[in-house]
Amino acid sequence: MTAATKDQSLERAFSGVADNYRGADVDLNALYREMRRDSPVLEENFMGRLGVPNIAGLDPDRPTFTLFKYADVMAVLRDAANFTSGFIAEGLGSFFDGLILTGMDGEAHRRARALLQPIFMPEVVNRWRPRMDRIVREEYLQPLVPQGRADLMDFGLHFPIRLIYALIGFPDDKPEQVKQYAAWALAILAGPQVDAERARVARKAAMEAAQALYDAVKVQVAQVRANGATGEDLISRLIRAEYEGRSLDDHEVTTFVRSLLPAAGETTTRTFGSLMVLLLERPELLERVRRDRSLVSKAIDEAVRFEPVATFKVRQAAKDLEIRGVKIPKGAMVQCIVASANRDEEAFENSETFDIDRKPKPSFGFGFGPHMCIGQFIAKTELQVALNAVLDLLPDVRLDPAQPAPQITGAQLRGPHAVPVVWG
Numbered sequence: 001m002t003a004a005t006k007d008q009s010l011e012r013a014f015s016g017v018a019d020n021y022r023g024a025d026v027d028l029n030a031l032y033r034e035m036r037r038d039s040p041v042l043e044e045n046f047m048g049r050l051g052v053p054n055i056a057g058l059d060p061d062r063p064t065f066t067l068f069k070y071a072d073v074m075a076v077l078r079d080a081a082n083f084t085s086g087f088i089a090e091g092l093g094s095f096f097d098g099l100i101l102t103g104m105d106g107e108a109h110r111r112a113r114a115l116l117q118p119i120f121m122p123e124v125v126n127r128w129r130p131r132m133d134r135i136v137r138e139e140y141l142q143p144l145v146p147q148g149r150a151d152l153m154d155f156g157l158h159f160p161i162r163l164i165y166a167l168i169g170f171p172d173d174k175p176e177q178v179k180q181y182a183a184w185a186l187a188i189l190a191g192p193q194v195d196a197e198r199a200r201v202a203r204k205a206a207m208e209a210a211q212a213l214y215d216a217v218k219v220q221v222a223q224v225r226a227n228g229a230t231g232e233d234l235i236s237r238l239i240r241a242e243y244e245g246r247s248l249d250d251h252e253v254t255t256f257v258r259s260l261l262p263a264a265g266e267t268t269t270r271t272f273g274s275l276m277v278l279l280l281e282r283p284e285l286l287e288r289v290r291r292d293r294s295l296v297s298k299a300i301d302e303a304v305r306f307e308p309v310a311t312f313k314v315r316q317a318a319k320d321l322e323i324r325g326v327k328i329p330k331g332a333m334v335q336c337i338v339a340s341a342n343r344d345e346e347a348f349e350n351s352e353t354f355d356i357d358r359k360p361k362p363s364f365g366f367g368f369g370p371h372m373c374i375g376q377f378i379a380k381t382e383l384q385v386a387l388n389a390v391l392d393l394l395p396d397v398r399l400d401p402a403q404p405a406p407q408i409t410g411a412q413l414r415g416p417h418a419v420p421v422v423w424g
């Protein structure tokens with residue numbers, strides 16, 4: 001079986017997460033436009049209204065405020081002292097015991113980022129590029145070429161987890177293991193649910209998956225340390241990393257590596273899907289990008305602005321605060337709608353147009369401020385490798401006219417379900 005062969009269990013797990021986060025069937029961008037104009041600071045859990053499960057800590061009765069404007073979202077995400085993330089770890093006990101950046105605050109978070117950051121900078125990530133390129137082309141796309149048609153999501157579902165798995169340093173000759181880890185990572189993501197009974201079952205499955213992943217990663221970490229940790233792989237680099245005389249023990253390396261699998265897989269899958277849809281819907285633009293590969297990075301940045309997969313971020317007010325005259329009491333949740341901020345007409349000209357030629361300006365698809373995605377250069381490199389490989393190996397790739405046009409949907413973890421294409 002090639003790595004690109006359909007894997008039913010992984011696909012089921014993926015669509016389970018997708019269903020979970022579907023949200024209501026509404027024109028979200030029209031709604032966001034209205035909210036930016038009429039209620040830029042809404043005293044309500046907006047995502048809850050759409051049917052997105054509550055991730056705002058254990059207490060659903062906490063007051064929640066929702067922000068829609070670019071300037072407000074930026075102000076909150078950059079101010080991690082007043083808008084904290086510790087609540088994310090609430091109630092998840094052993095799962096958050098260890099080095100899990102997203103639920104850390106203050107000095108502890110700053111020190112952990114300082115230790116980890118050098119490993120994720122472009123000069124390190126670029127060294128991994130040839131390996132990524134080989135895997136994407138040889139294991140995934142070349143076997144597809146003779147078929148002449150495919151759903152690009154079959155490819156998009158598998159390659160990110162395979163790549164992060166390779167960078168972490170897991171052995172290359174165990175494809176079954178990759179699938180198992182990918183399914184566990186998705187089970188962790190499927191944890192939050194709206195329905196109480198489904199939530200109980202999904203949470204139990206998520207905790208079991210987290211434990212299974214922990215056990216598998218821990219064995220690898222101990223082995224790498226025993227062998228001297230001299231390699232270029234992520235585990236070796238994590239073991240060698242030091243900041244102010246401190247380094248990581250096996251438990252910290254294991255919990256951090258485990259957190260990367262859910263963080264790096266589905267996000268990249270959906271971003272790849274949206275990027276491909278946005279280009280395939282615009283054949284002339286796709287042709288421009290094919291001829292001028294310096295545009296690949298611009299297309300990725302604009303796709304991350306225009307259709308961010310992580311559509312919102314939540315923080316908790318550390319003290320009584322005020323935004324646009326609205327009082328936010330200490331302890332309240334603040335929901336930042338990235339999908340709205342990224343299309344704020346006050347921040348971007350023609351904000352609702354997908355325009356890869358626009359002037360570079362920060363958007364929030366990878367977050368912003370101290371918690372900004374530590375893996376963004378890895379994600380961008382993977383996406384560059386994948387898009388270049390598609391353009392090189394699938395000649396004249398275009399949407400399959402015999403299939404329904406793909407749609408980018410979802411209030412949370414947004415992306416297309418299928419991207420049917422033909423080539424040649």
Ligand code: HEM
Nearest residue numbers: 101102263264267268271310365366367371373374375379
């Ligand atoms: C296109 C793919 C990706 C997207 C859209 C994405 C998005 C994000 C966003 C929005 C955040 C901010 C979370 C917050 O503010 O609370 C984040 C954080 C994070 N991401 Fe990514 N991510 C992607 C890929 C990756 C990859 C490939 C890795 C690892 C190799 C990764 C690892 C992390 C980690 C560890 C954090 C936590 C950082 C912190 O809290 O300090 N992500 N990501």
